Amino acid sequence: MASYFDEHNCEPLATGEQPNHLLDLARLLLDSGIGAEFQLEFERIFGHVDGRKQPPAAKHVIENLLSTNSFDHDEKCSICLKEFQLNSTKELPCHHKYCTNCIIQWLKLVNSCPMCRIELPTDDQDYEQYKKQKERLKQRQVELDDLHNSMFS
Ligand SMILES: [Zn+2]
Ligand SMILES: [Zn+2]
Structure with a gap:
């Protein structure tokens, strides 16, 4: 009789192998x-x-970050902890502000705001796909919760 692994045409995992x-x-x-x-x-x-791992933010997102000069004189960038300078400050969609250099360096590594972790679009198709699936699951959970609430309250 054929074993499970023969039938399913896959090998038992070796230790440390990535079970993709x-x-x-x-x-x-x-x-x-x-x-x-x-x-x-x-x-x-x-x-x-x-x-x-979270991929970097999409190129076009980094290139089109919103510049801002509306900050208090003692407001500081939470990456480098220095006070903001005129004409070298960016604002993310979540309204968190950073020095231009700091946030560009950051977004080239990770696609989320260092303060609130809100995610920006990426150029990584796999990751975008994964994010959509996560969103769909979240949405489904909300719908289930609503349904549950409407039935039992
Ligand atoms: Zn900074
Ligand atoms: Zn933020």
């Missing part, structure tokens, strides 16, 4: 409409398996 098919499984389950309760597991798998 878990990602496919996660996506499959999500696409097939497994409920939001799967989200935690999904995140655990994603966080674990490919150690998904």
